Amino acid sequence: MTQQLKVKTIKLADAGIGQAPFYKGVEAHFSADDSIAVFNSDKYIIFPGFCDVHVHFREPGFSYKETIETGCKASARGGYTAVCTMPNLDPVPDSAEHLKMQTDLIKADACINVYPYASITVGQKGEELSDMDAMAENAFAFSDDGKGVQSDDMMRAAMLKAKSLGKMIVAHCEDNSLLYGGYIHDGVYAKEHNHKGICSESEWKPIARDIELVKETGCSYHVCHISTKESVDIIRKAKAEGVDITCETGPHYLVLDENDLEESGSFKMNPPLRSEEDRLALIEGIKDGTIDMIATDHAPHSTEEKSKGLAGSAFGIVGIETAFQVMYTSLVKTGVITLEKLVELMAINPRKRFNIPLGVDYTVWDLEKNVTINSADFLSKGKATPFEGMPVQSECVLTVCDGEVVYKK
Numbered sequence: 001m002t003q004q005l006k007v008k009t010i011k012l013a014d015a016g017i018g019q020a021p022f023y024k025g026v027e028a029h030f031s032a033d034d035s036i037a038v039f040n041s042d043k044y045i046i047f048p049g050f051c052d053v054h055v056h057f058r059e060p061g062f063s064y065k066e067t068i069e070t071g072c073k074a075s076a077r078g079g080y081t082a083v084c085t086m087p088n089l090d091p092v093p094d095s096a097e098h099l100k101m102q103t104d105l106i107k108a109d110a111c112i113n114v115y116p117y118a119s120i121t122v123g124q125k126g127e128e129l130s131d132m133d134a135m136a137e138n139a140f141a142f143s144d145d146g147k148g149v150q151s152d153d154m155m156r157a158a159m160l161k162a163k164s165l166g167k168m169i170v171a172h173c174e175d176n177s178l179l180y181g182g183y184i185h186d187g188v189y190a191k192e193h194n195h196k197g198i199c200s201e202s203e204w205k206p207i208a209r210d211i212e213l214v215k216e217t218g219c220s221y222h223v224c225h226i227s228t229k230e231s232v233d234i235i236r237k238a239k240a241e242g243v244d245i246t247c248e249t250g251p252h253y254l255v256l257d258e259n260d261l262e263e264s265g266s267f268k269m270n271p272p273l274r275s276e277e278d279r280l281a282l283i284e285g286i287k288d289g290t291i292d293m294i295a296t297d298h299a300p301h302s303t304e305e306k307s308k309g310l311a312g313s314a315f316g317i318v319g320i321e322t323a324f325q326v327m328y329t330s331l332v333k334t335g336v337i338t339l340e341k342l343v344e345l346m347a348i349n350p351r352k353r354f355n356i357p358l359g360v361d362y363t364v365w366d367l368e369k370n371v372t373i374n375s376a377d378f379l380s381k382g383k384a385t386p387f388e389g390m391p392v393q394s395e396c397v398l399t400v401c402d403g404e405v406v407y408k409k
């Protein structure tokens with residue numbers, strides 16, 4: 001039996017987290033037995049538990065890829081205490097009955113706070129609105145993530161319904177008519193290596209459409225995983241006009257681009273890694289506040305499903321255990337953004353936008369530790385990461401959710 005750390009319950013607001021997004025010198029807040037010595041050093045730092053509004057935990061339906069239990073454990077190891085699970089499941093949470101199948105599993109197996117999305121359309125097929133009324137009470141928000149809502153009329157109806165229920169629409173923006181079987185960015189690498197490309201327009205065109213619908217309907221709206229420079233520009237302009245819009249991007253889009261591509265399924269995700277110009281535009285978007293938050297789009301698959309190269313592998317990479325390490329090493333240590341800004345992006349802004357409570361939730365990190373990302377260490381069932389072998393600085397030593405230790409190194 002593993003010995004549970006005894007941790008005093010503290011409210012981060014009382015510890016100064018309300019003013020500063022992180023807090024150094026945490027020893028006073030912990031009980032005296034086995035943890036106190038660890039936290040006597042300045043090199044340890046306490047953050048509010050991270051919050052990821054975009055993960056795939058694969059249950060019900062695909063537990064060979066991930067389960068609520070393994071997804072939560074992996075999240076805790078990454079410093080997360082709250083995650084929001086996407087609805088591309090079997091069954092799709094498109095009715096109260098189907099959603100309950102997921103919420104029952106969450107109640108039984110989750111060690112951190114898990115908030116499930118309900119789908120926008122029945123079966124995520126885009127043909128008929130899901131039973132949004134019946135699911136509103138237990139759904140975090142509405143999304144058809146994994147697929148774009150193709151029909152303008154369907155998206156308009158979804159926005160009107162979501163608004164009437166006081167819920168947000170969280171959109172995976174992808175125009176199927178522009179895909180042409182593509183699976184990596186339609187850029188230099190695709191041309192040189194004879195791969196089918198996904199154009200940037202397939203992402204930014206639906207965002208532009210949705211912005212017009214948000215203006216028309218007054219719905220609160222959030223865009224998933226933006227990856228193109230045009231998306232940043234369009235959202236920046238909409239925000240300046242006062243449109244109720246926020247967006248996220250993933251660590252991989254900020255750190256990698258098509259120049260880093262390898263002929264491996266670990267580099268295949270949707271949207272794809274774009275050009276260097278796109279990546280730099282996303283960093284500008286982070287710096288000027290156009291991009292509100294970092295979400296991992298943690299999307300585990302089996303090793304077999306990811307073993308078929310760029311063309312044949314499933315879309316999606318894992319990211320929940322490496323997000324902070326990669327962001328801290330690549331953006332904070334290099335001076336691109338401050339540590340405070342990173343904590344806003346990973347813990348504060350998602351909670352503010354989506355009204356996700358912060359209880360006795362915090363995570364303690366050793367910011368001086370040098371480690372190499374090794375997927376064999378992951379608690380997630382998914383092992384496909386483009387960051388395999390990357391030297392990073394920082395390591396999670398403890399995560400506490402609702403006053404309980406959920407991860408301890």
Ligand SMILES: [Zn+2]
Nearest residue numbers: 145146172224
């Ligand atoms: Zn998506």
